[in-house]
Amino acid sequence: MKSSPTSYTRRRLKLLLPLLALMLAAALLSLVLGAVNVPLSEVLSALFSGGDGTAGARIVLYARLPRVLGCILAGSALAVSGAVIQSVLANPLAAPSTIGVNSGAGLAAALCCAVAPGMQSLVPVAAFAGALLSALLVLFIAERTGASRLTLVLAGVAVSNVLAAAVDAVVTFFPDALNGYSDFRIGSLANLSLERLGAPAAVIILALAAAFSLTNELDVLSLGRETARSLGLNAGRARILLLAVAAALAGAAVSFAGLLGFIGLIVPHMLRRFTGDESASLLPACALGGASLLLICDLGSRTLFSPYELPVGIVLSFAGGPFFIFLLIRQRKGRVV
Amino acid sequence: MIELRELRAGYSGREVLHGISLEFRPGEVLVIAGPNGCGKSTLLRAAAGIGEISGGEVLVDGVSSSALSARQMAQKCAYMPQDRPAPSLSVRRMALHGRFPYLSYPRRYRPEDYRAVDGALERARASDIADSAIPELSGGPRQRAYLAMALAQETETLLMDEPTAFLDISHQLAVMDMAASLAREGKAVVMVLHDLCLALRRADRLAVISAGRLLAQGTPEEIYSSGVIDEAFQARLRRTDTPDGPQYYFA
Numbered sequence: 049m050k051s052s053p054t055s056y057t058r059r060r061l062k063l064l065l066p067l068l069a070l071m072l073a074a075a076l077l078s079l080v081l082g083a084v085n086v087p088l089s090e091v092l093s094a095l096f097s098g099g100d101g102t103a104g105a106r107i108v109l110y111a112r113l114p115r116v117l118g119c120i121l122a123g124s125a126l127a128v129s130g131a132v133i134q135s136v137l138a139n140p141l142a143a144p145s146t147i148g149v150n151s152g153a154g155l156a157a158a159l160c161c162a163v164a165p166g167m168q169s170l171v172p173v174a175a176f177a178g179a180l181l182s183a184l185l186v187l188f189i190a191e192r193t194g195a196s197r198l199t200l201v202l203a204g205v206a207v208s209n210v211l212a213a214a215v216d217a218v219v220t221f222f223p224d225a226l227n228g229y230s231d232f233r234i235g236s237l238a239n240l241s242l243e244r245l246g247a248p249a250a251v252i253i254l255a256l257a258a259a260f261s262l263t264n265e266l267d268v269l270s271l272g273r274e275t276a277r278s279l280g281l282n283a284g285r286a287r288i289l290l291l292a293v294a295a296a297l298a299g300a301a302v303s304f305a306g307l308l309g310f311i312g313l314i315v316p317h318m319l320r321r322f323t324g325d326e327s328a329s330l331l332p333a334c335a336l337g338g339a340s341l342l343l344i345c346d347l348g349s350r351t352l353f354s355p356y357e358l359p360v361g362i363v364l365s366f367a368g369g370p371f372f373i374f375l376l377i378r379q380r381k382g383r384v385v
Numbered sequence: 386m387i388e389l390r391e392l393r394a395g396y397s398g399r400e401v402l403h404g405i406s407l408e409f410r411p412g413e414v415l416v417i418a419g420p421n422g423c424g425k426s427t428l429l430r431a432a433a434g435i436g437e438i439s440g441g442e443v444l445v446d447g448v449s450s451s452a453l454s455a456r457q458m459a460q461k462c463a464y465m466p467q468d469r470p471a472p473s474l475s476v477r478r479m480a481l482h483g484r485f486p487y488l489s490y491p492r493r494y495r496p497e498d499y500r501a502v503d504g505a506l507e508r509a510r511a512s513d514i515a516d517s518a519i520p521e522l523s524g525g526p527r528q529r530a531y532l533a534m535a536l537a538q539e540t541e542t543l544l545m546d547e548p549t550a551f552l553d554i555s556h557q558l559a560v561m562d563m564a565a566s567l568a569r570e571g572k573a574v575v576m577v578l579h580d581l582c583l584a585l586r587r588a589d590r591l592a593v594i595s596a597g598r599l600l601a602q603g604t605p606e607e608i609y610s611s612g613v614i615d616e617a618f619q620a621r622l623r624r625t626d627t628p629d630g631p632q633y634y635f636a
Contacts, residue, residue: 264492268482275531277435278461278466279538280486316565324473324518 060329063221063322067336076341078116081347083355086112093185119346119360120339122305123243123315124236125252127338128259128331129297130312131319135266135327136290137190139200140142143313144179144298147204150309152182153295153302154232158215162222172248174199175299182207183291214306235308235361236347244304251300256335259291263327266290291294308361310368311338317371336376386411386446386573387432387462387542393440394424395432401427401596405452409542409573414564417577419594420618425577426467428594429544432575433464433508459486463538467577468547469531476522476530477515480505483537505536510559525550532560543567545576549583561587581614581622582633593617609633 086104094105130143156178323329395401430436443450509532592602
């Protein structure tokens with residue numbers, strides 16, 4: 049078969065279209081189902097005519113829509129961030145939650161809220177800075193010590209714990225710094241509003257566009273430093289640029305969804321089985337898959353024990369924990385998933 | 386043309402090459418030979434603009450490589466390293482990455498990129514494995530995938546570090562035939578080879594290195610006559626004339 053752009057596009061669409069359908073279906077279900085079920089016709093008329101005359105329309109527009117958009121943004125941002133971090137560090141166990149990127153973002157967000165309360169729009173910027181510093185710290189450890197995959201993850205766990213303790217310290221001194229602190233620690237999308245999503249949404253959309261435009265660089269990096277250089281890529285600079293993009297994604301997501309674990313780890317792993325390491329397919333698949341997973345878990349968190357609501361982080365951990373263990377067992381058998 | 390002038394190079398702050406001058410001439414297959422650890426790979430890396438250069442210079446068409454960007458260098462010279470990781474990419478995708486030095490934002494491949502890739506796959510005898518994933522391939526086919534990527538770069542100079550390692554004899558000979566045909570088209574082909582007998586039979590010119598210094602360079606006949614290989618390898622190289630031309634062996 050000859051090489052052509054259409055053969056690639058066709059193969060990519062075969063995977064992406066079902067994922068897109070899954071995400072849209074999960075989003076629609078999330079708008080319909082909840083403590084009170086709103087009929088589909090009412091959901092559609094609220095969305096497209098914009099009226100909030102009925103109680104159902106108000107629930108959809110002011111409670112569920114921001115939450116659905118929050119799930120799509122945070123899920124896709126964390127999954128793509130995880131895929132980028134895994135490729136850059138050539139480490140399948142790396143993810144924003146395992147190498148301290150999420151905690152770094154959380155600490156910076158907490159500090160920002162403590163020092164400048166009321167400056168909500170600064171939070172994503174601070175979270176980005178915190179995430180980037182943590183990512184660079186881990187990159188530094190990886191490059192300077194030639195750390196093995198396991199050492200890197202252990203170092204990440206240590207960094208994560210230190211940063212999480214720092215978040216606790218900030219919250220101890222400034223109890224009002226993080227609104228709904230326990231939700232933040234576990235990760236939750238309750239009480240979101242469209243206004244609060246504005247700034248992080250802009251960061252996530254820009255960072256996703258940047259990540260999608262750097263897929264060739266990611267692939268070339270996976271060929272090793274020497275080959276990357278011989279193809280004209282400055283591997284050091286590309287790594288830092290890509291980690292900055294990953295940090296922007298994770299930081300923006302953490303700034304409104306809290307410390308959601310596992311998405312950045314699980315989703316790239318699940319999808320790599322279908323796409324391999326080809327980033328041009330992997331990253332969009334992760335965006336759609338991450339959004340779908342978070343939508344489904346969030347729907348579960350709202351409906352499983354209705355009218356009580358679990359923070360989505362708990363549902364994710366129940367799903368993600370066993371998967372992580374499965375991953376470790378597979379690797380012990382010498383198979384790299 | 387790439388020219389090394391009194392090149393000193395190494396890695397991790399350690400100098401391995403102590404002043405080597407050598408030309409990579411268009412239309413010629415040059416084999417770099419020498420005992421293990423003598424600096425052959427360091428020489429190729431430095432020439433490709435990848436390694437640390439501590440003195441002398443690499444001239445590319447008369448311009449110092451230090452004045453060229455990595456991208457400009459990659460358009461002049463392709464390099465196939467000895468260490469070849471196996472990411473989960475298809476062979477075709479890998480060959481497409483050979484076009485990376487020519488891509489501008491937003492990184493869209495042009496029809497000529499696809500044409501170059503198909504040509505490279507065919508030339509590297511990798512068309513039949515084009516849609517296989519690299520980790521599924523054994524050493525030989527994996528090598529052909531890397532070769533296809535280097536060929537897709539369509540550079541004037543092609544540097545290959547042990548391109549025949551892991552290959553069975555028919556593929557080794559195919560690599561040498563391909564090198565000769567690339568040279569006939571006017572490219573400079575430079576390779577590090579461990580099989581000296583193969584090198585002496587098929588190279589246009591050999592450069593023998595020992596302990597980071599160039600001992601000699603010349604045609605296979607000149608190298609054989611000089612006895613420099615015996616000196617460098619502490620071995621006794623012999624030649625016998627056969628109906629298929631001279632054959633070399635170690636006594």
